[in-house]
Amino acid sequence: xxxxxxxxxxxxxxxxxxxxxxxxxxxxxxxxxxxxxxxxxxxxxxxxxxxxxxxxxxxxxxxxxxxxxxxxxxxxxxxxxxxxxxxxxxxxxxxxxxxxxxxxxxxxxxxxxxxxxxxxxxxxxxxxxxxxxxxxxxxxxxxxxxxxxxxxxxxxxxxxxxxxxxxxxxxxxxxxxxxxxxxxxxxxxxxxxxxxxxxxxxxxxxxxxxxxxxxxxxxxxxxxxxxxxxxxxxxxxxxxxxxxxxxxxxxxxxxxxxxxxxxxxxxxxxxxxxxxxxxxxxxxxxxxxxxx
Amino acid sequence: xxxxxxxxxxxxxxxxxxxxxxxxxxxxxxxxxxxxxxxxxxxxxxxxxxxxxxxxxxxxxxxxxxxxxxxxxxxxxxxxxxxxxxxxxxxxxxxxxxxxxxxxxxxxxxxxxxxxxxxxxxxxxxxxxxxxxxxxxxxxxxxxxxxxxxxxxxxxxxxxxxxxxxxxxxxxxxxxxxxxxxxxxxxxxxxxxxxxxxxxxxxxxxxxxxxxxxxxxxxxxxxxxxxxxxxxxxxxxxxxxxxxxxxxxxxxxxxxxxxxxxxxxxxxxxxxxxxxxxxxxxxxxxxxxxxxxxxxxxxxxxxxxxxxxxxxxxxxxxxxxxxxx
Amino acid sequence: xxxxxxxxxxxxxxxxxxxxxxxxxxxxxxxxxxxxxxxxxxxxxxxxxxxxxxxxxxxxxxxxxxxxxxxxxxxxxxxxxxxxxxxxxxxxxxxxxxxxxxxxxxxxxxxxxxxxxxxxxxxxxxxxxxxxxxxxxxxxxxxxxxxxxxxxxxxxxxxxxxxxxxxxxxxxxxxxxxxxxxxxxxxxxxxxxxxxxxxxxxxxxxxxxxxxxxxxxxxxxxxxxxxxxxxxxxxxxxxxxxxx
Numbered sequence: 001x002x003x004x005x006x007x008x009x010x011x012x013x014x015x016x017x018x019x020x021x022x023x024x025x026x027x028x029x030x031x032x033x034x035x036x037x038x039x040x041x042x043x044x045x046x047x048x049x050x051x052x053x054x055x056x057x058x059x060x061x062x063x064x065x066x067x068x069x070x071x072x073x074x075x076x077x078x079x080x081x082x083x084x085x086x087x088x089x090x091x092x093x094x095x096x097x098x099x100x101x102x103x104x105x106x107x108x109x110x111x112x113x114x115x116x117x118x119x120x121x122x123x124x125x126x127x128x129x130x131x132x133x134x135x136x137x138x139x140x141x142x143x144x145x146x147x148x149x150x151x152x153x154x155x156x157x158x159x160x161x162x163x164x165x166x167x168x169x170x171x172x173x174x175x176x177x178x179x180x181x182x183x184x185x186x187x188x189x190x191x192x193x194x195x196x197x198x199x200x201x202x203x204x205x206x207x208x209x210x211x212x213x214x215x216x217x218x219x220x221x222x223x224x225x226x227x228x229x230x231x232x233x234x235x236x237x238x239x240x241x242x243x244x245x246x247x248x249x250x251x252x253x254x255x256x257x258x259x260x261x262x263x264x265x266x267x268x269x270x271x272x273x274x275x276x277x278x279x280x281x282x283x284x285x286x287x288x289x290x291x292x
Numbered sequence: 293x294x295x296x297x298x299x300x301x302x303x304x305x306x307x308x309x310x311x312x313x314x315x316x317x318x319x320x321x322x323x324x325x326x327x328x329x330x331x332x333x334x335x336x337x338x339x340x341x342x343x344x345x346x347x348x349x350x351x352x353x354x355x356x357x358x359x360x361x362x363x364x365x366x367x368x369x370x371x372x373x374x375x376x377x378x379x380x381x382x383x384x385x386x387x388x389x390x391x392x393x394x395x396x397x398x399x400x401x402x403x404x405x406x407x408x409x410x411x412x413x414x415x416x417x418x419x420x421x422x423x424x425x426x427x428x429x430x431x432x433x434x435x436x437x438x439x440x441x442x443x444x445x446x447x448x449x450x451x452x453x454x455x456x457x458x459x460x461x462x463x464x465x466x467x468x469x470x471x472x473x474x475x476x477x478x479x480x481x482x483x484x485x486x487x488x489x490x491x492x493x494x495x496x497x498x499x500x501x502x503x504x505x506x507x508x509x510x511x512x513x514x515x516x517x518x519x520x521x522x523x524x525x526x527x528x529x530x531x532x533x534x535x536x537x538x539x540x541x542x543x544x545x546x547x548x549x550x551x552x553x554x555x556x557x558x559x560x561x562x563x564x565x566x567x568x569x570x571x572x573x574x575x576x577x578x579x580x581x582x583x584x585x586x587x588x589x590x591x592x593x594x595x596x597x598x599x600x601x602x603x604x605x606x607x608x609x610x611x612x613x614x615x616x617x
Numbered sequence: 618x619x620x621x622x623x624x625x626x627x628x629x630x631x632x633x634x635x636x637x638x639x640x641x642x643x644x645x646x647x648x649x650x651x652x653x654x655x656x657x658x659x660x661x662x663x664x665x666x667x668x669x670x671x672x673x674x675x676x677x678x679x680x681x682x683x684x685x686x687x688x689x690x691x692x693x694x695x696x697x698x699x700x701x702x703x704x705x706x707x708x709x710x711x712x713x714x715x716x717x718x719x720x721x722x723x724x725x726x727x728x729x730x731x732x733x734x735x736x737x738x739x740x741x742x743x744x745x746x747x748x749x750x751x752x753x754x755x756x757x758x759x760x761x762x763x764x765x766x767x768x769x770x771x772x773x774x775x776x777x778x779x780x781x782x783x784x785x786x787x788x789x790x791x792x793x794x795x796x797x798x799x800x801x802x803x804x805x806x807x808x809x810x811x812x813x814x815x816x817x818x819x820x821x822x823x824x825x826x827x828x829x830x831x832x833x834x835x836x837x838x839x840x841x842x843x844x845x846x847x848x849x850x851x852x853x854x855x856x857x858x859x860x861x
Contacts, residue, residue: 159725159731159734162714162718162721162722162725163722163725163726165711165713165714165718165722166711166714166718166719166722168713169711169712169713169714170709170711170712173705173709173711174711174722174726175693175694176671176672176673176693176694176697176703177694177697177702177722177723177726177727177770177774178694178697178698178723178726178727178728178774179694179722179725179726180726233713
């Protein structure tokens with residue numbers, strides 16, 4: 001029974017990270033950009049929640065969504081000129097943006113944590129037999145599942161989704177065929193903003209304190225998951241995000257209490273082993289022979 | 293040229309600000325270390341600050357007196373707790389440990405390419421930090437190492453930087469360095485002429501690890517105290533940002549990026565406290581230095597995506613475009 | 618200016634790469650309802666010419682006119698929207714998309730509605746004999762089929778002019794004769810002008826109305842298939858070497 005409990009908790013955390021990972025994967029897909037500043041969407045959203053503590057949920061949720069999607073679109077503008085730059089240059093640019101936003105947050109709210117709360121009812125738990133399940137666990141799994149399905153339908157059933165996959169597949173050719181790359185990239189950023197909003201709202205019950213580094217930590221873990229899963233396609237990237245969240249929770253539960261401080265070492269060790277065994281990604285098919 | 297620069301600085305800035313510039317020299321030395329491996333091989337490493345950390349903590353712990361260590365870090369293994377080394381010895385020890393650690397890590401990881409390599413080396417950084425922070429038999433835990441002798445002055449910092457640049461230059465011009473640069477330009481062609489990528493990368497990784505360990509020791513002798521958070525994420529990204537802003541593919545780029553950004557960084561953070569520049573007093577608002585620095589880096593990247601150096605390299609007859617390897 | 622409406626016309630196109638001349642003063646016209654063959658040995662400048670015509674590269678001097686408009690500096694996608702599309706030597710299908718989606722996305726790119734795009738895709742898959750593979754991911758297609766898919770994708774943009782870059786490489790004899798029929802069909806039913814770059818000399822001689830021969834970046838000869846077949850310089854430079 002204890003392990004079932006661990007498993008459920010792990011699936012919930014995995015769902016959250018898969019949302020962030022999907023956002024990172026979408027942006028990487030359409031512009032080969034690893035957005036280190038993805039976490040700052042969550043951070044800025046977190047401060048928005050802090051600033052509006054006590055307001056009606058019906059105002060706060062749309063407001064947070066608006067702020068996060070707006071920031072995502074601003075980022076898109078900032079990265080637009082670098083679309084054909086070297087990967088390292090783009091990466092450092094996103095780091096600069098991340099650093100900039102964290103510096104602004106630190107200046108405005110200091111490094112000290114600020115408490116945010118929304119949907120506080122979600123933190124409550126009910127028991128089934130020996131299982132103690134918090135509502136947020138169920139909601140995380142449900143929202144995660146619905147959004148992943150929704151994005152999947154969007155990509156496969158809509159015009160812009162199809163064009164997005166074409167751009168992800170070969171941007172230059174897609175552009176030459178008249179696909180409006182700008183519109184596709186803007187849509188991807190907006191979508192990743194929506195995903196970040198959902199992830200933030202579900203993270204709040206577990207991490208009710210926002211600091212300037214709040215988002216960076218989440219984004220780095222999700223990013224590692226994305227690379228471990230396989231960046232080239234969305235599904236492996238998302239599964240990778242899920243796996244790292246799942247492993248994070250599982251390893252934490254399984255480690256003896258005194259050893260839990262070494263959680264990071266165990267996780268990172270696993271990451272290294274997976275990368276050595278499957279450098280192309282855990283869930284990625286064997287690479288096709290390179291066509292010259 | 294660096295000496296001239298140092299001389300020039302002393303005329304423009306007051307004594308107190310000058311002192312802060314050794315920080316810039318030490319950070320630039322770190323950028324040069326990362327360049328030796330990442331610049332020459334084309335494989336980015338997020339793990340080099342681990343080697344800096346190892347060097348810094350080894351030098352810091354061994355330069356503390358035994359009885360002092362007993363009081364602050366009672367959990368340490370006896371051989372760490374009971375021994376004490378002089379300054380020079382801590383530098384050598386740090387270089388040796390950094391090199392050894394890099395060798396071990398490199399044996400496993402230099403086979404990886406691209407993003408996988410980046411994330412795997414990042415994982416090494418995470419493990420290093422996690423272990424040093426929590427395994428109090430080898431590391432300082434959540435505390436800072438206090439009271440390390442501050443023997444790194446402006447001269448020593450500059451000497452350390454010059455030493456790193458010279459080593460990097462010699463390596464780059466050596467047969468091994470040229471072989472590695474060939475693999476960066478075209479891995480398949482390089483293998484075609486018999487170059488073993490794994491071996492060449494491992495040599496560079498180990499050398500740069502030793503250099504990073506050494507710089508870590510120099511760093512701790514300048515800071516006087518060090519905690520695990522000081523040699524972790526922010527330093528990693530800052531060093532990489534300097535490398536990329538300067539220009540990843542040349543030693544001149546690494547040096548230029550390191551010096552320019554860390555000088556600006558120093559000026560800005562001094563500026564928050566109030567800065568006399570040409571006898572004018574400037575004061576920047578608190579915490580604004582990070583904002584200005586990040587914005588500056590972003591502007592450089594947007595206007596010169598290939599970095600400040602744009603491929604130029606140190607040369608005997610001034611700077612020349614690097615057209616061949 | 619000799620171009621008239623209904624033609625793709627390039628005048629005195631030159632392209633120099635770092636001092637090396639890849640193309641030198643080439644003038645070529647493709648009219649609608651006409652198949653022009655472009656042949657020449659490797660390095661003759663065929664790919665350069667196609668890149669300049671399709672907006673994947675830009676000339677050092679010279680101009681490109683499309684139905685009376687100067688399109689020399691237009692981007693590739695603007696040309697596609699105006700009815701000038703190309704295919705690629707290696708197919709360059711979107712590997713993660715199915716064959717059908719590859720075609721649909723090209724139709725969408727030129728502004729077609731979803732339903733129209735789907736109908737066009739069905740039609741073109743049928744035409745190319747790819748109907749059985751319509752839901753297969755492009756990455757799993759054999760090379761020959763991937764090239765045909767590239768042609769279908771180009772046709773989905775409803776072009777007035779199509780530049781086919783070695784579309785028949787990797788096809789067997791039967792497939793080549795089927796492909797020749799497709800080319801004629803596109804010319805006759807869609808009233809399109811086609812520039813066919815191809816090494817397969819029988820295909821070129823069989824299907825083209827006129828042939829343009831490049832050698833070392835310059836026009837070597839131009840004329841009907843019969844004229845080209847009997848042109849002494851062409852036989853020396855090219856036909857003799859590869860036909861045998």
